[in-house]
Amino acid sequence: MNFMNFENILVASTNGLATIIINRPQKLNALNRRTIHELSTAFESLEDDTTINVILITGSGEKAFVAGADISEFANFNGQEAEELARLGQESLFNRIENLSTPVIALINGFALGGGLELAMACHFRIASDTAKMGLPEVSLGVIPGYGGTQRLPQLVGKGKAMELIMTANMISAEEAKQWGLVNYVVSSDELMPLAEKLASKIMRNSSVAISAAIRAVNDNFKDGVDGFKTEIHEFGNCFESDDFKEGTTAFLEKRKPNFPGK
16 A cells, blocks of 8 residues: 555554544644545555454544534535535545445544544544544534535434534534444543554454444445345345354354454
8 A cells, every 4th residue: 555645644554453644733634625535545545455454543633633624625615516525525535434344433532523523423433532522513604514414413313412413513522422322432532542442453353254244234224225134134144155254153163262364
């Protein structure tokens, strides 16, 4: 993988774990079109790399995960240009992350507002530092969330709470986000990366084939016109054809830890 040409993100990998850091601290890591393109390219490359089993994403500095979209880029757009911006962003990045077969964990290390919260919500789950603040302030600018916020927030916290957060444009604390089910854990800033690495190590002990199948089955529960139960049945059957299943069941019967080949 060649990540040398990235201006706004940093990508590193070690022992099957990749870390993406959005690196625009002077702009509170705001998402501009270049950053979205770089993130899309990085996720595509990491997805294709069979040695990567878990991806972490966070923001540089201590103030922000991503403080929002870079408003200066689209303040003068017309309706058609705005629709294209939202469509391209959703298709190239946010939907890509959600449907990635490699698990993605968001480490919310500060402000996650607007497009920043939408980015975190596209990940498979989220953990936060106790200083993090989250919200969708778009209606205070005369617009609505455009990178999936109106769809993913209700899935995570329920319709009523999502309506409240979107309509008030309020920021909530990390602890409130945990109570609502928006984040799984809240820890101190110093504990955020160690917790993520601990969770990643647990994930990496398991079958990557089965995890990818589980992601597809869970996601299909939220897709209109798709029967998630049928997906589960199909993916369950597919798992039986994998080398991981043979290794997992053999290891269980032999009372040893499995060494999954990942295929």
